[in-house]
Amino acid sequence: MPGRGIALLRRVSVVMKNGSKLSDRDRILATVDSIPKGCVASYGQVAAEAGLPRRARLVGTVLGSLTGAGSLPWHRVVNARGELSVRGPARAEQIKRLKREGVRMNARERIDMAEFGWRPE
DNA sequence: ACTCTGACCCAAA
DNA sequence: ATTTGGGCCAGAG
Numbered sequence: 528m529p530g531r532g533i534a535l536l537r538r539v540s541v542v543m544k545n546g547s548k549l550s551d552r553d554r555i556l557a558t559v560d561s562i563p564k565g566c567v568a569s570y571g572q573v574a575a576e577a578g579l580p581r582r583a584r585l586v587g588t589v590l591g592s593l594t595g596a597g598s599l600p601w602h603r604v605v606n607a608r609g610e611l612s613v614r615g616p617a618r619a620e621q622i623k624r625l626k627r628e629g630v631r632m633n634a635r636e637r638i639d640m641a642e643f644g645w646r647p648e
Numbered sequence: 649a650c651t652c653t654g655a656c657c658c659a660a661a
Numbered sequence: 662a663t664t665t666g667g668g669c670c671a672g673a674g
Contacts, residue, residue, distance in 0.1 A: 551671095570656050581669060583656040588671055591655050604655075612655040621655095 551579055555589050562603040564628045566645040567638055569607040576647060587612065600624075603645075609638040 549557070558577040562568050568576070571583035579585065590601050602624040606612045613621050622636065632638050 571658090574656085581657080584654075584669055585656090585671070587655040589655095592672085601655085606655080607657060614655075617655085 551577070551582075551585060552589050554578060555586055556599060559586075559590070559599055559601060559604060561647075562600055562645050564600070565630060565643070567603045567605050567609075567625070567630060567640070567643050568645040569640070570604060570612070571607055572645070573604055603630075605638060607640075609640045609644075611636060 554577040555573060558573050559568075561576075562573075569583070570586040571581075573586045574580065574582040577586075586604065590604060593599065593601060602621040611618055611621055622632070625632070625638075630638060630643050
């Protein structure tokens with residue numbers, strides 16, 4: 528989990544106090560944690576930013592296995608076409624959170640990536 | 649060890 | 662707009 532002694536850093540190799548590398552999972556969580564409010568990023572983009580190109584599926588696997596959800600902004604991750612991949616009750620929660628922070632969606636619950644897509648420095 | 653299933657993605661057709 | 666095929670691969674059974 529990001530936020531317990533590990534300074535967040537994207538792209539390059541992040542390291543822990545002990546010297547061991549951060550797990551792929553933690554790099555993904557740290558990256559999701561860095562998506563700004565009001566923006567959304569695709570699974571593939573998160574993977575790439577975490578230094579794991581072509582591993583979009585892993586991002587889905589990791590987010591899908593989240594339990595408590597904590598303070599992680601998981602709702603800011605959508606598919607590359609701007610659609611919500613989350614099914615079930617969590618979907619409504621995602622929509623609520625996105626609306627609350629100003630991310631608008633069309634009638635088909637689709638987000639304009641050109642407008643709300645995260646563009647990291 | 650092996651098969652199946654995904655909160656995925658992209659280029660082609 | 663949809664479909665197809667390939668890439669990717671951690672979990673669950």
